[in-house]
Amino acid sequence: MEKMKKICKTIKGDRQLLAGMIGIVILLALVILAPVVASENPHHYGKDILNSLGQNGHLLGTNHMGQDIYSMIIYGVRTSLRVAVISALISGVLGVLIGGVAGFFGGKVDTFVSEMINVFMMLPSFFLILLIIALFGNSITNVMVVIGITTWPSNAKLMRAQALSLRQRTFVKSAEAMGETKLQILFKYILPNGIFPVIANTTMGMSNAILTEAGLSFLGLGDPSIISWGQMIYTGKQYITSAWWISAFAGIAIVITVLVFYLLGDGLNHVLNPKHLNRGAN
Secondary structure (H helix, E strand, C coil): CHHHHHHHHHHHHCHHHHHHHHHHHHHHHHHHCHHHHCCCCCCCCCCCCCCCCCHHHCCCCECCCCCEHHHHHHHHHHHHHHHHHHHHHHHHHHHHHHHHHHHHHCHHHHHHHHHHHHHHHHCCHHHHHHHHHHHHCCCHHHHHHHHHHHCHHHHHHHHHHHHHHHCCCHHHHHHHHCCCCHHHHHHHHHHHHHCHHHHHHHHHHHHHHHHHHHHHHHCCCCCCCCCCHHHHHHHHHHHCCCCCHHHHHHHHHHHHHHHHHHHHHHHHHHHCCHHHHHHHHC
């Protein structure tokens, strides 16, 4: 109970974290309640083509295929959150494992991994994503996996720095003296204690994942079988002068969702910062 009170006090004390968490709760509610909140099936092609705002019961109008824009925006939340969460998980797991191994074992392992991280960070990741999508297809699964495996270096660098510091701590030395294996120490002490900066960075990386997916869809390289905000902007650009609502509201949805994840990540970065934790302890 005391721990829950402390967590609630921490959240209330950071406005960015509070705003981010409220935003995430709203987005998750839209994901769960999409069939209830949406006025129509977003995949339904109706006879009301290019209706303006509020016309024939369409709150945000329709596109050139008669699809309800409001319903497409609601269902687009599912796509964006799925891309954000799964790609961030892939990036986070790879970064934690690779960076943790490099920092803890050191020596040649650290040198090799550090050079590999530098190589990946020098590569233009978006063009690498374009190349992989062109070779292996543009399904939503491929998009999520590709985003995840091209964004792990920043997480790996953070985890490596944490591991380099933690391996010198007294509790790690004590574990070594007690005969625990290196793998046991890595998974029991190094990774759990060094993961907090990675959590904050991964959360902020979710906003980049959403933007990347939207960018791919805007270029016509997204999955055509799903509802995507980037795809809505792509299909609506040719009607921008006569039916601006097709692209405009999808763009607004992207901006708001990216802002929510940025606030959440930045808030977590403040709260999980060691200096902040030390102040709280005092």
